[in-house]
Amino acid sequence: MKQTGNEFSKDEMIALEHLRKLRLPGMASAFEEQLRDPNADLKTFTQRFCQIIDQEWVTRYDKKFKKYLKQANLRFPTADLDDTIHDPARQLDVESITKLNTCSWIDEGRDLLITGKSSSGKTYLCCALAISALRQLKTVRYFKASRLIGMLADARLNQQYFDVLDSLSKYDLLVIDDFGLMTLDLDQCRDLFEVIDSRDGRKSTAVISQLPVQDWFDLFQENTYADACLTRLTDKRRSYRLVMNGRNMRDLE
Numbered sequence: 001m002k003q004t005g006n007e008f009s010k011d012e013m014i015a016l017e018h019l020r021k022l023r024l025p026g027m028a029s030a031f032e033e034q035l036r037d038p039n040a041d042l043k044t045f046t047q048r049f050c051q052i053i054d055q056e057w058v059t060r061y062d063k064k065f066k067k068y069l070k071q072a073n074l075r076f077p078t079a080d081l082d083d084t085i086h087d088p089a090r091q092l093d094v095e096s097i098t099k100l101n102t103c104s105w106i107d108e109g110r111d112l113l114i115t116g117k118s119s120s121g122k123t124y125l126c127c128a129l130a131i132s133a134l135r136q137l138k139t140v141r142y143f144k145a146s147r148l149i150g151m152l153a154d155a156r157l158n159q160q161y162f163d164v165l166d167s168l169s170k171y172d173l174l175v176i177d178d179f180g181l182m183t184l185d186l187d188q189c190r191d192l193f194e195v196i197d198s199r200d201g202r203k204s205t206a207v208i209s210q211l212p213v214q215d216w217f218d219l220f221q222e223n224t225y226a227d228a229c230l231t232r233l234t235d236k237r238r239s240y241r242l243v244m245n246g247r248n249m250r251d252l253e
Contacts, residue, residue: 008035012035015031016028016031016032019031024056025056025059026055026056026057026058026059026060027052027053027055027056029055029059030051030052030054030055030056031052034048034051034052061137064137065134065135065137068134068137068138068139068140069131069134071139071140071141072130072134072139072140072141072142073141073142073143074127074130074131074140074142074175075123075127075142075177076123076124076127076128077127077131079124079125079127079128079130079131080128080131081097081098081101081125081128081132084121084249085097085125087246087247089246089247090120090121090244090246090247090249091244091245091246091247092242092244092246093242093243096240096242097125097129097242100112100129100240100242101128101129101132102132103129103132103133103136103138105204105240106133106138106172106173106204108204109199109201109202109203109204109238110204110238110239110240111204111205111206111207111233111238111239111240112126112129112204112205112206112207112239112240112241112242113206113207113209113213113233113234113239113240113241113242114126114206114207114208114209114241114242114244115208115209115210115211115212115213115241115242115243115244116210116242116243116244116245116246117210117244117245117248118210118248119248119249120244120245120246120247120248120249121244121249122208122242122244123177123208124249125242125244126175126177126206126208127142127175129206130142130173130175130206133172133173138172138173139170139171139172139173140171140172140173140174140175141168141171141173141174141175142175142177143174143175143176143177144176144177144178145176145177145178145179145180145181145182146178146181146182148176148195149182149184149188149191149192151164152164152165152191152194152195153187153188153191156187156191165194165195165198166198168195168198168199169195169198169199169202169203170203171203172203172204173203173204173205173206174195174199174203174204174205174206175205175206175208176205176206176207176208177208178208178209178210179207179208179209179211179216179219180209180210180211180215180216180219181210182219183218183219183220183221184219184220184221184222184225185221186221186222186225189220189221189222189225189226189229190222190225192225192229193225193228193229196229196232196233197228197232200232201238205233207233212243213234213241216230216234217230
């Protein structure tokens, strides 16, 4: 017999308490909802049990996704692939973007280079792809290039350099934004190389820049590191490219 209000049977109260103590809040919530539903008995035991399990899965998934999203530190944490990608004025390779949104390239440890003029939506698009990865519970971290370089310099001074490199090597997707706004001295060249090399062929890196790829070499003050970094990033067998030189997205605001 269904209970009304907060009047659950002793066995039901014990079951709810045990679920909460076992840290199964989704199952507890779904079970309590069923206890309050006068029509719950119209479903089979299997249907009701599956509903309880599904609610626990959704609760845990949402909690983990929110944790990963916060850790990613994305510039646009609510970005998505909206209808504007189909706007002809944006001159986007929609077919490639749609395929990239499946995140299979991240499963394969391949890289993505996004270039194009300022305000064409490069960062927003990359954040949307990153959120798709997060929804698959892949780990992501976003940095502006200057912030990443500065963090590595600080880590060296504080004798935490290798710990920081190790943490950067583990993200499924590392996003480096605004690459090309500064030239790289010898130490900075070495730092960027260490980051790229630690991920090469295993984890994916997305680089966003206003400069076309062919101009990246001149950013490095040390040619050996320029060759080493760009050979890894620009290998057409291991990286994808998107060029965005269409409509200024700020015109839509």
